Amino acid sequence: MSDETGAEVWLVVGLGNPGPTYAGHRHNIGYLVVDELATRMGSGFRAHKTGRADVVEGRLGAPGSGAPRVVLAKARSFMNESGGPVKALATFYKVPAERVIAIHDELDIDFGTLRIKRGGGDNGHNGLKSMRSSLGTGEFFRVRAGIGRPPGRQEVADFVLSNYSGVERKEIPFQVDSAADAVESLIADGLEKTQQRFNS
Secondary structure (H helix, E strand, O other): OEOOOOOEEEEEEEOOOOOHHHOOEHHHHHHHHHHHHHHHHOOOOEEOOOOOEEEEEEEOOOOOOOOOEEEEEEEOOOHHHOHHHHHHHHHHOOOOHHHEEEEEEEOOOOOOOEEEEEOOOOOOOHHHHHHHHHHOOOOOEEEEEEOOOOOOOOOHHHHHOOEOOHHHHHHHHHHHHHHHHHHHHHHHHOHHHHHHHHOO
């Protein structure tokens, strides 16, 4: 889909679980990042007419810079069913997979670090698995926010659905800010430059 100026539209999806119970969980880093992007746009989320997600529409970048239109989205379903709402939005805005960016937690990356890539496996992440199934492809961009592996013998499911430690909570704003920067960079400068800058 193009907007009235002919510019391309991007769909940026923060993966997470809805509701206050899950708000502080490691699994919800995607929600935090799209919240930050919405703040940068100067707008708040509202229900989309599909009824399956909350969205913000606007532009990322300096006013008058010709920045493309961006739709930020948070599915109203749980993580393992987020593909359906994402597909509905991609269809509504006519956004192909190559202009979809998913922001999600990643166990195999140390806490506080980022990795940016396009395509690849789901690595056991139910949100990515659902998106791949619904979109019919995994060839979308991923902004992977590291949360590290659970300590000791803690189960992975319990770890991702638990709150950050006190020390981590102090660092989270920096990781969120950096991930939001990475999304802006992906849209403005492409994958290679973004990887060089953020794949620490």
